[in-house]
Every structure is written in structure tokens, then in C-alpha cells.
Amino acid sequence: MSDRRAPVDGDPLELDAETMRRLGYRVVDLLVERLAGLDREPAWRGAPRAELEPRLRERPPGAPRDFDVILNRLVADVLSYAARVDHPRFFAYVPGCPTWPGILGDFIAAGYNVFQGTWLASAGPSEVELVVLDWFREWVGYPAEAAGVLVSGGSAANLTALACAREAMLGAEAGGAVLYFSAETHASVERAARVLGFRRDQLRRLPVDDAFRLRPETLAGAVEADVRDGLRPLLLVANAGSTSTGAVDPLPELAAVCAGHGLWLHADAAYGGFAVLSERGRAALRGLELADSITLDPHKWLYQPFEAGCLLVRRGARLHEAFHILPDYLQDAAVAGGEVNFADRGVQLTRAARALKIWLSIQYFGVDAFRRAVDHALDLALHAQRVIEGTPELELLAPATLGIVCFRRRPAGVDDEAELERLNASLVPRLLESGLGMVSSTRLHGRYALRICPLNHRSRIPDVERVLHWLATAPPDGVPARGAEVAR
Numbered sequence: 001m002s003d004r005r006a007p008v009d010g011d012p013l014e015l016d017a018e019t020m021r022r023l024g025y026r027v028v029d030l031l032v033e034r035l036a037g038l039d040r041e042p043a044w045r046g047a048p049r050a051e052l053e054p055r056l057r058e059r060p061p062g063a064p065r066d067f068d069v070i071l072n073r074l075v076a077d078v079l080s081y082a083a084r085v086d087h088p089r090f091f092a093y094v095p096g097c098p099t100w101p102g103i104l105g106d107f108i109a110a111g112y113n114v115f116q117g118t119w120l121a122s123a124g125p126s127e128v129e130l131v132v133l134d135w136f137r138e139w140v141g142y143p144a145e146a147a148g149v150l151v152s153g154g155s156a157a158n159l160t161a162l163a164c165a166r167e168a169m170l171g172a173e174a175g176g177a178v179l180y181f182s183a184e185t186h187a188s189v190e191r192a193a194r195v196l197g198f199r200r201d202q203l204r205r206l207p208v209d210d211a212f213r214l215r216p217e218t219l220a221g222a223v224e225a226d227v228r229d230g231l232r233p234l235l236l237v238a239n240a241g242s243t244s245t246g247a248v249d250p251l252p253e254l255a256a257v258c259a260g261h262g263l264w265l266h267a268d269a270a271y272g273g274f275a276v277l278s279e280r281g282r283a284a285l286r287g288l289e290l291a292d293s294i295t296l297d298p299h300k301w302l303y304q305p306f307e308a309g310c311l312l313v314r315r316g317a318r319l320h321e322a323f324h325i326l327p328d329y330l331q332d333a334a335v336a337g338g339e340v341n342f343a344d345r346g347v348q349l350t351r352a353a354r355a356l357k358i359w360l361s362i363q364y365f366g367v368d369a370f371r372r373a374v375d376h377a378l379d380l381a382l383h384a385q386r387v388i389e390g391t392p393e394l395e396l397l398a399p400a401t402l403g404i405v406c407f408r409r410r411p412a413g414v415d416d417e418a419e420l421e422r423l424n425a426s427l428v429p430r431l432l433e434s435g436l437g438m439v440s441s442t443r444l445h446g447r448y449a450l451r452i453c454p455l456n457h458r459s460r461i462p463d464v465e466r467v468l469h470w471l472a473t474a475p476p477d478g479v480p481a482r483g484a485e486v487a488r
């Protein structure tokens, strides 16, 4: 259809209502059709830059173009060259599979263009953020005095947490401070430390046990050595669901060590935190409430669209103290009493209303639906473990933990680590190319491991089984793969 646009009062950027509706409906149809056909799409499609440059490199057009033409091109030349992280057989990294109300929540937030930096500019949406944060607070078992902030993701939450801890513990004086975390800790922590100006010699990356957990005695030993050297132990980042294996550090025991030495305990629950919604997850995350601060990622296991991260701080006033500044040009936005300027809880002034999508999707489905989705993911991971254990060609390397399983292909009689690594490393890109699904890899105590994370609420047992079957039976590299029945 050709793009008929009525000029509106000579405004070069305004559209008439009829055109806006038509464009909007077109986009809704596109998204709904995509979701309906997702299972028949490849889980991944990529292209080298050399292939994409000629398709997309151009000067910005001076004249208007037809919306349908642009949209078709966006789908064909841009969006199809990406992983479908919401595909039912996308098991790599951490799948992202937002609900439709969540997606609409982001659309609404963009449409209303809510400025959620100050209460003055967004009283209602700010109240909704407080409400949503309070739900999270209760789920993790924090007291009423806790406070939080929604951020772009786990990386931003970890950065905000480290800045908050430093302010709370040291003020501006960070010389001699030492940060502790484990070899399994997410890289965003080290990056946050860099951003905040900590030098490498202020970071202690501690070894983990056979189950990929930081032992309390390992932490205590490192802290005591630093104290003897006249240094100032500042904080521990504990894993509450590590990215590689889902491992949860022994939080109660680590909390005791932290309390004994005056360390801030930050729990990185970006990946695993929302498992507290289920009984099994809650048991696995025992002691989470003892942390001084917690990172959560609603865009992971709370099924929200990117971006949605969250930081909760147990003594909530610390968060405000760490970030509050009132410049002259915002003096009209000053708050007293119970209102909150969310700009005073982190690094962003202009903020999108991330709370709306969370609120909308939880209102629409009810918490029980999310609880069941979390349980479903835990069940799928357990099922994957059973299939792996029952498949002679596959070897389990780390059992299902908070929805993650690590394993490898191990043909009978092959013991050479280098050969096993070559074989397994060749499977990851070939599975991608097949279009059937996607898994990622990691290293466990130095050994190359395949990793699957069946977090998607749309994934089913046959999805897991088909991908595992492919990995168990794909011919060794060099022989063309068969059995990938998904069309490209």
C-alpha cells in the first residue's frame, strides 16, 4: 500500500491520526505474526559485516519513504540477521522471552514518553516503580526499609551496587579498599570495578569448589591476609545463580564472614534471582535476604523485554545517600516526605518507565503464572539432565542448577581433552548454522563445556530433546550435518 500522508499544520514531523493507526496496526500485525511463526524460523541467523554493509550502508535519505517499504526492508535486511533469543530452541546464554503485555508495556511507556527521573515529571509511573520494587523486595525477603531502582540490566545494577557500597562504606576514600568475588562471577563486576576506578590489585578473584561455589573459608583466608597487609576489605560479590552453571554461593556462611569483617555483601542474582518465586528456587537461594544489596534482571527470568534490570539495597537510605544530588536546574523537582526522585537512586536522570511493562504483565497474568513459568524452566533443565545422563554419547559436567545444565559430547573411547574440546567447539557453530537451535559454551575448571539454559516459557520437552539429540548425533566436523529438519 502506498504511503498517503496528510501534511499536518505544516509540521514536518507530525502525522494525522489515520496514518498513525495504520502504521501502528501494521507493526502489531508484524510482531504477532512473527511470534506465531517463531518455531518455524531458524533460532539464529547471522551474517558477516561484509554482507550487511552493501545492503544497509547509505546516506540518510533526504526525502520521505514509504513506511511499508521501510518496514519490509527492516525485517528482511536487518531483523532477520539476529539470534531469535525468544525462540523455543534458543538455549544459549540467557534466553529473553518477553510476554506480550510486557512488550505492550514498553510500547506504552514509549508512546507516553514518560520521564521517570523525578516525581514532578512522573508521579504515577514513579509510584508504580515503587510498587513493583516493593513486590521484588517481598519476594527476596528484604525488610520494609529496603529500597531499589530499575536500571538497564544486571551490569548497570552491579555498577550501581558497587558505587553504593563504596559510598556507604568509605565515602570517597577508596584507597586500599579490596573487592572480592569468585572465578565464576560475571564479568560485569570486574568492569564495574574498572569504571569506578578500582585498580586491578584491589580485586581478588577467588577460586571455587567442585560445585563452582566460593567457600567461606576461602573468602575468610583472603580477607585476613589483606587485613594483615594493612588493606581495607570493602565488599564481596556473591553469586546467586552464576551465569555459567547457575551455582549459588553459600550465602548464609558468606554473610557471616562478611559480617565478621565488616564487608558489604552484594548478591548478584541477575540470572537466578526470580527463581525465588518457586519453592525450589527459594530453597536454592536460601540466605539471599542477608545480602546488603541484590542485583535482579527482570529481562531474564521475569520474562520482560530488554531492558530491565534492578538493584535492591537492604538499608534503602544508603542508595539515596550514594547518589542524591540536587542541582539548581532541578530545584523545582525537589521532593520531601515519601516521594522519590529515581534520579537520586542511580546514574540516570532521564529514565524510561521500565516499571510499566513489569506492572502490566504481572497485573495481567498474576504472579502465579510467573511462578509456574519458573517451575517449568526448572523442570526442563532437570529433564535435559536426565536425557544427557541417559545418552551414552553425552557426558554431564554440571547438573541442573537453577535451570542451567552443562555437558559435552564424549564419544566412546575418546579421553583426550584437546580432541574433546575440538569436537564440542565445532558443534556450537554447526548447530547455529543448522537453524535448529542454539546453545552456548563455557569453561568449567578449564574444561570446555556445552551449556543449555531452557528458560523460555515457550520451550517444551521435545525442543530440549531435539537439540540434545542433534548434539549427540551430529557427525564429526567435516562431515555435513544431517537431521536438522528446520528450514532456513
Ligand SMILES: *Cc1c(COP(=O)(O)O)cnc(C)c1O
Binding pocket: 094, 152, 153, 154, 155, 156, 158, 186, 188, 241, 242, 243, 268, 269, 270, 271, 272, 297, 309
Ligand atoms: C546476565 C548477568 C549479568 C549482566 O546482566 P545484563 O542484564 O546482561 O547487563 C550480571 N550477572 C549475572 C550473574 C548475569 O547472569
